[in-house]
Amino acid sequence: MSVGVLGRLMWALLAAGVGAFWMCRARRPDAKLSASLSLVKALGFACLALSLFWAVVWFAIACLRLTYPFELEWIGGAMRDHVERFLHHQPFYVPPGGGWFPYEYPPLYPWVCAKLLRWFPLPAFVIMRGVSIVSTVGCAVLIALWTKRLTAGATQTAFWALLAGGLFLAAYRVTGAWYDLERLDMLFLFLSLLGIYALDKGWVGTVVASVAFVLAFFTKQQAVLFIMAAALALWYLRNWRSLYLLLGITGLGCVIPLLLLNQATHGWFWFYCFRVPLANGIHAFLALLFLYNDLALYAPLIVLIVLVWKQAGHQMPLSEKTLLFAMSTAGVLGSWLSRAHWGGDQNVLMTAYLFIGIMACTYAAYTVEAYPHLLPGLLSLTLAQFVAIAYNPFAQIPHRQNREAGQRYLREVQTLERGGEVLCLDHGGFTVPPHFQIMGLLDVLNTLHRVPLGLAQALKAKRYSAILTEGLPGAHDAFGRMLYAFYRPVQSQYYTASWVVTGFLTPSPRRPVYIWRPR
Known part of the structure; x- marks a missing residue:
């Protein structure tokens, strides 16, 4: 406390x-x-x-x-991905796999936001x-x-x-x-x-x-x-x-x-x-x-x-x-x-x-x-x-260093995407195409008690050219074991400030961003 x-x-x-x-x-x-x-x-x-x-x-x-x-709260970027799904008439409640899947929320809020986005070009x-x-x-x-x-x-x-x-x-x-x-x-x-x-x-x-x-x-x-x-x-x-x-x-x-x-x-x-x-x-x-x-x-x-x-x-x-x-x-x-x-x-x-x-x-x-x-x-x-x-x-107000941190992370993701598909585990809204976020994955893991089949296949096939995590996952949990089996951390970056200003402030010096590459 x-x-x-x-x-x-x-x-x-x-x-x-x-x-x-x-x-x-x-x-x-x-x-x-x-x-x-x-x-x-x-x-x-x-x-x-x-x-x-x-x-x-x-x-x-x-x-x-x-x-x-940028997202004010660390799940905000993934919520924007939810809105984008409705905006582009893409399936919303899809099986958990190696791509995108939703949080545990009903659909009204992202649907309303998508409707408004069609009316107002903002x-x-x-x-x-x-x-x-x-x-x-x-x-x-x-x-x-x-x-x-x-x-x-x-x-x-x-x-x-x-x-x-x-x-x-x-x-x-x-x-x-x-x-x-x-x-x-x-x-x-x-x-x-x-x-x-x-x-x-x-x-x-x-x-x-x-x-x-x-x-x-x-x-x-x-x-x-x-x-x-x-x-x-x-x-x-x-x-x-x-x-x-x-x-x-x-x-x-x-x-x-x-x-x-x-x-x-x-x-x-x-x-x-x-x-x-x-x-x-x-x-x-x-x-x-x-x-x-x-x-x-x-x-x-x-x-x-x-x-x-x-x-x-x-x-x-x-x-x-x-x-x-x-x-x-x-x-x-x-x-x-x-x-x-x-x-x-x-x-x-x-x-x-x-x-x-x-x-x-x-x-x-x-x-x-x-x-x-x-x-x-x-x-x-x-x-x-x-x-x-x-x-x-x-x-509660974002400052210049917060914007710079978000821009730095975005540039890093865009640079990595030149080599193929990139998975950002901790933040939605940065990659094209969008992917699931870590909280959504943890909820699914807690429900299924195993790595979803589609995600397991994606990791084994080394579908992602790079994976970004904040901190290192546990080597003994189901997802961590599979990640370590097919990928390895090759680089770490430290952020003195986070673009997230509300709630869980991440990344931080205590949670550096690790870049994983296929083994």
């Missing part, structure tokens, strides 16, 4: 402890605690100011990174990031609108709704700096939130919500949790018409296309999107990490929720309370399961942090109605949460 992460956790826990102590004392009948009006106004202004500040900071970072010509990365940026703005708007509706029975609805949206945008870095990446997560989150927001608006809203959930499912499989949560909430409320509509539309909308896609791809759609993720299983250590590391960072808001949920719950309408609880449970559970899943990066924390923020702001708004003297404590805990997730904006 780095010093920075430890410092954040210590601050979050300390602030939560102090806030809990003050709130508990303030709720005692004999309490004589009081706060001046100027202090309350100052705390409220500070929270609103930080909401606006982090919203502007995120948008500025997103604009600065929009036209960056670089693929610009379109892909543009979809994420627009989706993120949509998420912030929906969070504010839903929180405002949830707090309709309180007087400070707009204030707490703005804080909920601000907390979401402020969590940009602690969720991996993912809001503007060439990845599918933000489109999935927008569609899920659209479904949640529309669900409680009569039968028309239920239809809109059902369609949104179906689209979210074909963006990321985790949408199943929100569909289940919506169904349970409607069942608990005895809203039978909406429940039947939801189950009918989402059932048919998910199952029929799934069967058609699976048939059209000879079963490979099911293999990549369901068999591969399930093969990774749940790891106890990672599940515990979520509890004592990831949730601990949001200790101020979690303490707020625990201290006031009874008071707020008594005042909230049953339908709003039920929907908020069901969706928050689904969001936190989704983050927990994904974090416990091998390969679950910080981006999977988005749903947990998002719903914790919405629940905290909603409960705070109702609590102030009955216990206005608790407002300073509620604002202090919210302010402490903003401090706990603060970050250095400049660390």
Whole structure:
């Protein structure tokens, strides 16, 4: 654990402890605690100011990174290859072999990006990031609108709704700096939130919500949790018409296309999107990490929720309370399961942090109605949460050395391609034709427990004139043994900077680029 992460956790826990102590004392009948009006106004202004500040900071970072010509995150280049497959009408879910094969994702995000690329002659990365940026703005708007509706029975609805949206945008870095990446997560989150927001608006809203959930499912499989949560909430409320509509539309909308896609791809759609993720299983250590590391960072808001949920719950309408609880449970559970899943990066924390923020702001708004003297404590805990997730904006922006590193790698690949086909294991988007990326290969290896036949044949035939890896693979794993049998590392290059600026920063001096040649 780095010093920075430890410092954040210590601050979050300390602030939560102090806030809990003050709130508990303030709720005692004999309490004589009081706060001046100027202090309350100052705390409220500070929270609103930080909401606006982090919203502007995120948008500025997103604009600065929009036209960056290389992948911002190390799987981004391979995601661009996914888009290119749709753009050129090439088969998508194909057997794993020596060429290209996909990640464990449904097809909606790359399909949407490919459609937009046909309409707008822009670089693929610009379109892909543009979809994420627009989706993120949509998420912030929906969070504010839903929180405002949830707090309709309180007087400070707009204030707490703005804080909920601000907390979401402020969590940009602690969720991996993912809001503007060439990845599918933000489109999935927008569609899920659209479904949640529309669900409680009569039968028309239920239809809109059902369609949104179906689209979210074909963006990321985790949408199943929100569909289940919506169904349970409607069942608990005895809203039978909406429940039947939801189950009918989402059932048919998910199952029929799934069967058609699976048939059209000879079963490979099911293999990549369901068999591969399930093969990774749940790891106890990672599940515990979520509890004592990831949730601990949001200790101020979690303490707020625990201290006031009874008071707020008594005042909230049953339908709003039920929907908020069901969706928050689904969001936190989704983050927990994904974090416990091998390969679950910080981006999977988005749903947990998002719903914790919405629940905290909603409960705070109702609590102030009955216990206005608790407002300073509620604002202090919210302010402490903003401090706990603060970050250095400049660390997320690519610099000249990052661009130079990407250009150097691209020149090396293009030089090697003059001698034949080149396989870049760690990065997509650099070779012609494109190939699988190492994470996709590891997922397949973990599922099949062997090297795919097509790849084994390609290595034995020495199909590639050169293979680029970052670091040396293990000599005892299945792929490593085969690679060492038919290729040998002949050259290594060291990079002082990486063109990747988000997530796993690679290559690095500790992970030099090795060039392998046939034996």
